[in-house]
Amino acid sequence: TISKKDTDILITGRYGLRMDNLANQYYGSPTYWWIIANANNIHDGKLGLKDGTILRIPKDYNEIIRKESNE
DSSP, rough: OOOOTTTTTEEEEOOTTTTHHHHHHHHHHHHHHHHHHHTTTTTSSOOOOOOTTTEEEEHHHHHHHHHHHHH
């Protein structure tokens, strides 16, 4: 579980918006889509989002990656 923080970015999903594209935009790599999925409790393996979905994007992704690699 990725804890909520005041620095998280909130966006509203719309048609065509994908977690891999958001990861590339916010983190510089589409391979970090799993951070956005985990932060939003999305575990269906789909990268696309439904219209109107409120999505939380953790800003401090480097800290999350460090924690994951230490576990």
